[in-house]
Every structure is written in structure tokens, then in C-alpha cells.
Amino acid sequence: METLHFLMQGFDVATRPTNLLVALFGAFVGTIVGLLPxxxxxxxxxxxxxxxxxxxxPPETALILLAAVYLGCEYGGRISAILLNVPGDAAAVMTTLDGYPLARQGKAGIALSLSAVSSFTGSMIATCGVVLFAPILAKWAVAFGPAEYFVLMVFAIACLGGMVGDKPVKxxxxxxxxxxxxxxxxxSTTGVYRFTFDSVSLSDGIQFVIVVIGFFSVSEILLMLENTHNGQKAVKASGRVLFNFKEYCFTFWTMIRSSIAGFIIGVLPGAGATIASAMTYMTEKRLAGDSGKFGEGDLRGLAAPESANNASACGSLIPMLTxxxxxxxxxxxxxxxLTLYNxxxxPLLFEQQPDVVWGLIASLFIGNVILLVMNIPLVGLFSRMLSVPNWVLVPAITVISMVGVYAVHSTTFDLVLMIGLGVFxxxxxxxxxxxxxxxxxxxxxxxxxxxxxxxxxISAGDLGILWGSPITLILWALAFLMLALPGIRWMRARRKAQVTGA
Amino acid sequence: MYVRLFAAIWLLFCACLAVIAWGFQAPFAYDPVGPRAYPLLLLALMAVGSAWLVFKPGEAVEMLSRRALQRAGLCILTLLAYAVLFEPLGFILSTALATFVLGLLFTGRVLPCLVSGVLMGVLLYALFDYALDVPLPLGVFEALVES
Structure with a gap:
């Protein structure tokens, strides 16, 4: 009941005119960014x-903007996947497998609308999951002390190593x-300067914005240099624009299953949308057995990754918020x-900043509806964005990156540092x-x-505190399990190879 | 091969950083750990990871062709020049130049790139500085505004 009350309060925040406008803008920009390969x-x-x-x-508005962009990207990635056979983002790789064949068969309209509904289902189920589980986890997490937090972060990093799969060491x-x-x-504790090389600009650390923009925008520009496809030919969306009831029923359970699986994978720290879409696609393929036409244009192969990647995007907000x-x-x-906003x-976020948390959650619901409504009729407009040539797109990304970094401190040093990090x-x-x-x-x-x-x-230097409580012990065990996963997979693969070899 | 090379360089780099990190000493002990232990722990773990990659680099990564390397180099130089000239030349001029050169690098034709460069310089300046209130350097145009 209490949750419901907070949720209403959240809707109150999210439906303020500025926040609605921001959500609309974010959803639009997100879709475009997501569909650009x-x-x-x-x-x-x-x-x-x-x-x-x-x-x-204000912080809640900024967060709503970012969340809308996040969701929008997951919607947008599928458009280029279906029409171009080029995944708009990493999570859409699986969507190309069945989406592109469908488009080639003249069912692009069906594929686009069905995948939009899949995305919608995924995000909706996952957002309900956030509403149900986030407050519980937050209440539970208040009991976490510094030692538990430290081990939790070790677990998060171990998860990353274990789940990302084939290259754990890297x-x-x-x-x-x-x-x-x-x-x-x-x-921060002792005031000692570390790795600053006597540079004033580095004394308060490397700014977060510089690291993110350097690593992602600048390196992306350099990567784009390699494939200078200019205005690729997209498959014309023809035929029926909307799927019919039979097709919806055919994929209904796939959507539900994949959404729940995607949500759970999203909650795990470290494992994101890419893994979720790959796992659900493989599961659906196995479930369908010989009856499926996976890889040649099966609607289920389209619905599974799309609902999973949106569900995991929403699910990943749980560990972040709680x-x-x-x-x-x-x-x-x-x-x-959020740290920029101090x-x-x-866990305390739920008590201290209920406006921010519940406003964000409510805006996920609203953002989803906006995206669904926007995506079905505007698909033509979005697919036209795909023909923006790189010689306009890349300079635009460069300029926006530069302005973004310059806005933080207004120094040339930051700009050069950004490019250095980008090259790295x-x-x-x-x-x-x-x-x-x-x-x-x-x-x-x-x-x-x-x-x-x-x-x-707290423990006056005694390392024992790091494994002194049941929570820490469980987290250590889970972390070691995660680290052992790649090893176990490798052993199994080897045994299989031996069996087939013999 | 390249992974191995990178891992070896990174191992050396870790060693250098460790030497620097060894000197981090607080004049007075505020907490039992001090500023030195954590960076050293990270460096040690990184060194282990790099050493692993030196011996087991995994699958080979394909290398860029000579032409692609040249283009990447040119692109980096352009970006660096843009960064360095951003303040002295001002946003409008440096953006127009950078947009033009980058456009050419990304196989645009001369005239359209020239147009898009000028447009982007002027329009984005107007957008950021007036509409969004992000202060940007005027550079060489400063004198014009003053007078």
C-alpha cells in the first residue's frame, strides 16, 4: 500500500509539464541515437x-531525461537491425538474425510493429518488477555496512568477469x-596527491564526463572511420504496417518468458542487455525445436531478444537505485x-529523495507509452535518419562531445585529456x-x-571484518562462483571436444 | 601478438606506476590503510592480469591496414588540433575548420563539407550559447563583439 502511495507521488512528479517534455525529448533523441549504427x-x-x-x-528531471534516452535507445536499435541488418547497438545483434529475413520477405512493417510491442511488454513487466522489488531490496540494503559494500562491489566486478564470457581476463x-x-x-582521507604528475588540472581527479565521452564518443569516431558506408540502402518497409491478432498470440508467451528472464539478468550487476537478448534467443530457439524457423524469419526470434533487452535495461536500474x-x-x-548532483x-535514496526515485520509476511507465506511440507511426521518419551520411554525422558528434567536456571546467587541458583517453x-x-x-x-x-x-x-586494521558477517560470506561465495564460471565452461567445452574427438 | 605487446607494455607501465605509488605517504596516519595500499593492490592485480595475457593472449586480433592506420592518425591529429585551437580561435572558427577536415576524412565532397562546416559552427554556437546557456569561447571574434 505504501508503495502505491509513493508511486502516485512519483506520477505527480513525472507528469509535471517540464518532465513530460523532457521525457518526450529524451525518447525521441534516444530512438535516433539507438538506431544509428x-x-x-x-x-x-x-x-x-x-x-x-x-x-x-533539477536532478529528477535530468534523471528522467537520461532514463528516457536509455529506453529509447533500446527501442531504436531494432530499427536498423531489421531494415539494414546492422545492429543499432550491441544488444540488437540478436534482432538482426530474424528481423532482417522478415524484412526481406516483405514483412518489415509487421516486424517493426511487433518488435515495438515486444519492447513495450519487456519494459512494462520489468518496470512493475522495479516497483515490487526495489523498495524491499532498499530496506534490506540499509543493513549493509562498509565491509558489505566493499564485498558487494567485488561481487559486481566478478559478475562482469564471469558473465561477459569468452574473455574473462580481459x-x-x-x-x-x-x-x-x-x-x-x-x-579524500589524507590529502595526498596521487598520480597527478604535478598537474593542477588532475588534482581533483579525472572528471567523469571526460572519461565517458573520451572512451565512448572519441573512440567511436575512430572506429567509424573504418567502415565508411555512406547512406546505406534500407529495405523498403512495405506490406502490412501492423501485425495481426494471430501473430500476437503466437509470440505472447515468448514475450512474457523473455521479459522475466531479461529482468532477472538485468538485476544482476554487470550483466546487461546484450547477454539478456542472446540468452533468451537461444532459449526460445531450443524451446521451439524443429518447429521454429529461427534464423529465417521467425517472429518468436524477433520478440525474444527485443523484450529481453528492454526488460534488462529497466531491471538494471534496481541495483543502481537500491x-x-x-x-x-x-x-x-x-x-x-547523480554524483554530479551530489x-x-x-538504499537511503528511497528515504531521502523519494521524488527522484519514484519520479524516475513513474517516468519509465510514461516513457514507455510515449515510445510505443511514437515508434509505430514514426518508423518512416526514423528509418530516413539512417541515410544521414557520416561526413555530417561524425563532425556533429565531435562538436557535441567537445562542448560537453568544455562545459565542465572550460579548460583546453580537459579537451586534450578527452582525446587522449579516446585514443586509449x-x-x-x-x-x-x-x-x-x-x-x-x-x-x-x-x-x-x-x-x-x-x-x-572500524576494525582498526583487522582484515577479518571483510568476511566477518553472513552477508559478506555469501557475497564472497557468489563472487568466487562467478569467477569460476569461465573455468567451468572451458572444462566442459574441452570434455565435449574430447568426446567428439574420440 | 598485439594483445601480447599491449600486455607487456602495460606490465611495464604498472611497474613504473608502482614506483610512483610507493612514495604516497601521509604525513600523519588518519586511518590504518593509508593512501598507498589500495593503488598498490590494484597495480598488483593489474600486473597479474597483464602477465596472464602475455603468456595466453587468446585469439589473434586482426590488424589495421596501412591506409586505415594513416586515416586514424590523421583523424587523431585533427581532433587534437581542434582541442588545442578551441580556445584561441574560438568555437565558431575552430568548429568550422574541424567539421570541414573531418567531413573530408569521412569521404565527403569538398563543397558540401565546406557548407556544413560553416553552418555547424554558426548554428551550434547560437544553439549552445544563446538557447542552452553553455558559455563557449569567442576567440578571434572577441574583438568584434567588444567594439
Whole structure:
């Protein structure tokens, strides 16, 4: 009952005219950013974050904007996946498998509208999940002390290593690079300057905005240089514009199943939309067995990843709001945004800033409806955006990045640092290091060190406090399990190889 | 091969940073950990990770062609020049130049790039400075505004 009351209060915040306008704008921009190949939710949020800050938007409005962009990107990614066979963002890779064949068969309209409804179902189910579970988890998380927090963050990083799959060492190393970047600057407890190399500009650390824009926008520009496709030919959306009732019933249970699975994967720290869509697609394929035409245009193969990636996007807001630990790269950026406003995400957020939390949750519902309404009739307009040539698009991204970074401190040093980090990020990407792990590490870095040192101050230097309570023990066990996962997978693959070899 | 090279360089880099980090000492102990232990812990873990990659780099990564490398280099130089000239030349001029050069790099034709450069410089300045209240440097145009 109490929850319902808070939710109404949230709707009150979210339906203020400015917030509605911001949600509309965010949803529109998000869809465009999502459908442009290469630009994903992190880029969208990163580009708009400095703008929101410079505009002096209040925290709840800024957060609503970012959340709308996040959701919008998950909607937008499917458009280029279906019409171009190019995933608009990483999570839409699975959508191309069945979406593009459908478009080739002249069913582009059906594919687009059905995937929009799948996305809608996914986000709606997951947002209900957020409403149900977030307050409970927040209440429970109040009992967390610094030691528990520290271990929780270790678990989050271990999750990343275990779930991202085939390259655990690279993922963990990326997370460590992020953690190390966060140590630059003056040490908050003792006032000692660390890794500043006597530079004044580095003394209060590397600004969050610079890291995000450098790593994601600048490195993206360099990556785009390699494939200079100019105004690709999209499949013409022809035939029926809307799916029929039979097709909806055919995919109904797929949507429900995939949404719930996507939500659970989203809640796990570290595992994001990409994993959720891949896992649900494989599950549906297995469930369908021989009756499915997966890979040749099965509607279920389209509905599963689309509902899962939206569900996990919403689900990843739970660890962010309740624990202050990001559930995905994009929520890591959102945590950074909150810290810019001097709001520390965590269990107390529900008590201290109910407007922010419940306004955000309510705006997810509203944003979803806006996106669904916007996406079905405006698909033509959005698909035309795909023909914007790179020689206009790239300079525009560059200029907005520059302005975003310049708005923070107004120094040339920051601009050069951003490009330096961008080049470094480009090298990491070329070598197959996941960049979202770096960002996650960077966001967790300061919290992790603070909590570790606070815990050890409480125990007067006794390391035992780190595994002294049941919660910490469980988290350590889970973390080790996560770290062992790639090893177990590898062993199993080897055994299988031996069996087939013999 | 390239992963191995990167990991080796990163290992060396960690060693250098560790030497620097060794010098972090607080004049007075505020807490039992101090400013040195945590960075050293991270560096040690990173060193272990890099060492692992030196020995087991995993699948080979494909390398860029010579032409692609040249273009990437040019792009980085352009971006750096843009960053350095952002303040002295001012937003409008530096943006117009950078947009023009980047447009050419991304296989645009000369005239359209020129037009888009000028347009972007002027329009975005108006958008950010007047509509969104983000202060941007005027640079060489400052004198015009003053007089």
C-alpha cells in the first residue's frame, strides 16, 4: 500500500509539464541515437549528460531525461537491425538474425510493429518488477555496512568477469584499469596527491564526463572511420504496417518468458542487455525445436531478444537505485550523473529523495507509452535518419562531445585529456577489451576504496571484518562462483571436444 | 601478438606506476590503510592480469591496414588540433575548420563539407550559447563583439 502511495507521488512528479517534455525529448533523441549504427545507450546518455548539467536541470528531471534516452535507445536499435541488418547497438545483434529475413520477405512493417510491442511488454513487466522489488531490496540494503559494500562491489566486478564470457581476463583487466583511473587525484582521507604528475588540472581527479565521452564518443569516431558506408540502402518497409491478432498470440508467451528472464539478468550487476537478448534467443530457439524457423524469419526470434533487452535495461536500474552499484554500463553513467548532483545512490535514496526515485520509476511507465506511440507511426521518419551520411554525422558528434567536456571546467587541458583517453579506448577496443567494464570500474573505484578504508578503520586494521558477517560470506561465495564460471565452461567445452574427438 | 605487446607494455607501465605509488605517504596516519595500499593492490592485480595475457593472449586480433592506420592518425591529429585551437580561435572558427577536415576524412565532397562546416559552427554556437546557456569561447571574434 505504501508503495502505491509513493508511486502516485512519483506520477505527480513525472507528469509535471517540464518532465513530460523532457521525457518526450529524451525518447525521441534516444530512438535516433539507438538506431544509428555504432551509437548505443552509453553514447546517448554520455552526450546528453553534460548538457543536462549545464542547463541546470533539477536532478529528477535530468534523471528522467537520461532514463528516457536509455529506453529509447533500446527501442531504436531494432530499427536498423531489421531494415539494414546492422545492429543499432550491441544488444540488437540478436534482432538482426530474424528481423532482417522478415524484412526481406516483405514483412518489415509487421516486424517493426511487433518488435515495438515486444519492447513495450519487456519494459512494462520489468518496470512493475522495479516497483515490487526495489523498495524491499532498499530496506534490506540499509543493513549493509562498509565491509558489505566493499564485498558487494567485488561481487559486481566478478559478475562482469564471469558473465561477459569468452574473455574473462580481459574483462577483469578492463575493470581494474577503470578502478585505477579513479585513484587519480587527491586522496579524500589524507590529502595526498596521487598520480597527478604535478598537474593542477588532475588534482581533483579525472572528471567523469571526460572519461565517458573520451572512451565512448572519441573512440567511436575512430572506429567509424573504418567502415565508411555512406547512406546505406534500407529495405523498403512495405506490406502490412501492423501485425495481426494471430501473430500476437503466437509470440505472447515468448514475450512474457523473455521479459522475466531479461529482468532477472538485468538485476544482476554487470550483466546487461546484450547477454539478456542472446540468452533468451537461444532459449526460445531450443524451446521451439524443429518447429521454429529461427534464423529465417521467425517472429518468436524477433520478440525474444527485443523484450529481453528492454526488460534488462529497466531491471538494471534496481541495483543502481537500491545499492548504488550499476547493473550495466549505462546505469554506471547514470550513477556518475547523480554524483554530479551530489546525490549518492544507495538504499537511503528511497528515504531521502523519494521524488527522484519514484519520479524516475513513474517516468519509465510514461516513457514507455510515449515510445510505443511514437515508434509505430514514426518508423518512416526514423528509418530516413539512417541515410544521414557520416561526413555530417561524425563532425556533429565531435562538436557535441567537445562542448560537453568544455562545459565542465572550460579548460583546453580537459579537451586534450578527452582525446587522449579516446585514443586509449580505441586501442583497447581494437584489442577486444570491453569498455563498459572500464566505466563500471571507474564509477565503482572511489566508492570501493572509501568503503574498504572505512571498514578497516572500524576494525582498526583487522582484515577479518571483510568476511566477518553472513552477508559478506555469501557475497564472497557468489563472487568466487562467478569467477569460476569461465573455468567451468572451458572444462566442459574441452570434455565435449574430447568426446567428439574420440 | 598485439594483445601480447599491449600486455607487456602495460606490465611495464604498472611497474613504473608502482614506483610512483610507493612514495604516497601521509604525513600523519588518519586511518590504518593509508593512501598507498589500495593503488598498490590494484597495480598488483593489474600486473597479474597483464602477465596472464602475455603468456595466453587468446585469439589473434586482426590488424589495421596501412591506409586505415594513416586515416586514424590523421583523424587523431585533427581532433587534437581542434582541442588545442578551441580556445584561441574560438568555437565558431575552430568548429568550422574541424567539421570541414573531418567531413573530408569521412569521404565527403569538398563543397558540401565546406557548407556544413560553416553552418555547424554558426548554428551550434547560437544553439549552445544563446538557447542552452553553455558559455563557449569567442576567440578571434572577441574583438568584434567588444567594439
Amino acid at each position: 555504432g551509437l548505443g545507450p552509453i553514447n546517448g546518455v554520455a552526450l546528453l549528460l553534460p548538457l543536462a548539467f549545464a542547463l541546470g536541470l 574483462t577483469l583487466l578492463s575493470a581494474l584499469i577503470g578502478l585505477a583511473l579513479a585513484t587519480v587525484g587527491v586522496d 545499492l548504488g552499484v550499476p547493473g550495466s554500463g549505462t546505469t554506471a553513467v547514470m550513477i556518475g550523473a 546525490i549518492t545512490p544507495g 579506448g580505441y586501442i583497447l577496443r581494437k584489442l577486444d577489451f570491453p569498455l563498459s567494464a572500464v566505466i563500471l570500474g571507474f564509477v565503482l573505484g572511489e566508492m570501493m576504496e572509501d568503503n574498504l578504508r572505512r571498514a578497516l578503520s
